[in-house]
Amino acid sequence: MPDTDMLDRLIRTPVRTDDDVVQLVSAVVGDPLRRQCWVLFLDDRSVPIPFLLPISELPSHPDEHVDDLGSLVADIVEQLAAVDVVLVWERPDDSMLQPVDWEWVDACACAFDEHRVRLRAQVLVHRGGASIVELDEDELAEAS
Numbered sequence: 624m625p626d627t628d629m630l631d632r633l634i635r636t637p638v639r640t641d642d643d644v645v646q647l648v649s650a651v652v653g654d655p656l657r658r659q660c661w662v663l664f665l666d667d668r669s670v671p672i673p674f675l676l677p678i679s680e681l682p683s684h685p686d687e688h689v690d691d692l693g694s695l696v697a698d699i700v701e702q703l704a705a706v707d708v709v710l711v712w713e714r715p716d717d718s719m720l721q722p723v724d725w726e727w728v729d730a731c732a733c734a735f736d737e738h739r740v741r742l743r744a745q746v747l748v749h750r751g752g753a754s755i756v757e758l759d760e761d762e763l764a765e766a767s
Contacts, residue, residue, distance in 0.1 A: 661711035685730035693734030707743035
């Protein structure tokens with residue numbers, strides 16, 4: 624269960640560092656319950672916008688709909704006047720991303736880039752906590 628006092632404080636505080644991102648994501652998502660993805664939005668001051676986009680039941684592997692996701696997120700960014708997004712991978716069992724998860728990480732990073740969505744970070748939430756997903760720029764270039 625998310626800590627509501629901490630969450631109230633965090634949604635009014637700029638997200639400036641990776642630690643800030645991890646704290647925000649941990650407060651928003653709480654304990655991971657199922658395999659899904661979340662999109663969080665940040666304004667021009669890096670303050671979280673009170674709008675969350677949960678995405679469940681993604682296909683097992685990225686497909687042509689990844690571009691649709693990029694387009695949807697770009698539309699929401701425009702409507703909310705967001706500047707950055709944080710993509711969260713909720714994984715209740717795994718403390719590490721599996722190969723198929725890395726496919727999603729890379730595919731979403733590429734789709735968001737194509738739609739000019741600034742990706743502040745991708746975060747893995749698992750039983751042991753949350754951590755920033757480190758993208759290898761060489762892998763990302765190969766995937767696009």
